[in-house]
Amino acid sequence: MRTINLAVALVAGGLAGGLPVAAADFPREKFDDSGFVSIFDGKTLTGWHVSAKTGHSGASGHKTGGRWVVQDGAIVGSQDTPGNGGIIITDKPYGNFEVALEMNNDFVPDSGLFLRSSEQGQAYQYMIDYHADGNLAGIYGEGLSGGVHARNFDFTDKVTEIRARDCPFPLPIAPADWPKLWQHGRWNELRARIEGNPPRITTWINGVRFMEFTDTEKRHTDTGGIALQVHGGGDTTKHFVRYRHIRVKVLD
Numbered sequence: 001m002r003t004i005n006l007a008v009a010l011v012a013g014g015l016a017g018g019l020p021v022a023a024a025d026f027p028r029e030k031f032d033d034s035g036f037v038s039i040f041d042g043k044t045l046t047g048w049h050v051s052a053k054t055g056h057s058g059a060s061g062h063k064t065g066g067r068w069v070v071q072d073g074a075i076v077g078s079q080d081t082p083g084n085g086g087i088i089i090t091d092k093p094y095g096n097f098e099v100a101l102e103m104n105n106d107f108v109p110d111s112g113l114f115l116r117s118s119e120q121g122q123a124y125q126y127m128i129d130y131h132a133d134g135n136l137a138g139i140y141g142e143g144l145s146g147g148v149h150a151r152n153f154d155f156t157d158k159v160t161e162i163r164a165r166d167c168p169f170p171l172p173i174a175p176a177d178w179p180k181l182w183q184h185g186r187w188n189e190l191r192a193r194i195e196g197n198p199p200r201i202t203t204w205i206n207g208v209r210f211m212e213f214t215d216t217e218k219r220h221t222d223t224g225g226i227a228l229q230v231h232g233g234g235d236t237t238k239h240f241v242r243y244r245h246i247r248v249k250v251l252d
Contacts, residue, residue: 026173026181028207031191033249036100039090039226040246042073050088054121055143056232059084066230074244077230078109079237085230087114087121093223096251098193101243105130107159107184108239110231114142115194115201116224123224124148126192126203128241132157136182137190137203137210144219150211159184169211181206187244195251197222 039047045068051057052065065086068077079085094116105111108131114123122143127135134155141148152167153175162178164171173181182188182205191204198215228243230236 026177026206026208029204029209031207033100035249036098036247037249038245038247039092040075040244042070042244044070045075045088047091048075048088049091050086051119051121051227052086053119054085054087054229054232056085056087056121056229059232068230071242074104074242075228075246077111077228077241077243078239079230079232079235082235082237083233085232085236087117087227087229089114089117089119089225089227091225093225094248094250095223096195097226098191098249098251099226099247100189100191101246102187103128103190103241103243104185104187105241106239107131109236109241110134110229111241112140112142112229112231113190113192114225114227114229115192116199116220116222117142117227118221118224121227121229122220123227124194124199124201124220125229126190126201127151128190128229130159130241131155137205139201139203139211139213141219146217146219148215148219150213152211169213172208172210181208193251 050065052062057065064080067080068088111128113126117123125140125142127138127140129135135151138151152171153162160179162175193202198218201213203211
């Protein structure tokens, strides 16, 4: 797939509180966290529903959309039968917004944070391809025209190792420093902002800006849900994705 134009800017900033990395290790941004509202109560799936309408639910004949439950204050997802996944999506649509959450996934499932998602899973995806040759914080056009796909690193076969990729927005850290930024088996913060249409999308990992993306044309609707994905295919029924402290700020 071709990579579309990106807006490129490296940012120096301060420490974003509560993240699992020392302040001196990386240039992290100071966020204005006023105005955020929690969209997951940590106890129930109120405000969310499962959609089996995406291509990832084909193994069930689009009857189920994966297994989604609340455990230990987190939304936990997996394939419900071998090869069958899907999305869990907010009841409420959003337009311009910033979303932040904490993630502690197994290093096997293919997941994603969908921005402006339809019930069919069409969305701009914050990539959470947490597996060998996968990526975090890249942008992928899930079900969208034009082959939207931008990433600046790949995992090796180890969660502790990444390799840089050529990208208009370069990798903001040295690959050797990845284990200092990312703590597998602990909760790490993922954050994304989407504005306008064609959209401008920014992504962060633990306060470090990893991607700035500006699309070149309008490919999708102005609003949609915020969704979490469990990818179909293969058999990841015994591996899980976990998300908690999900909050959103609506932007003017």
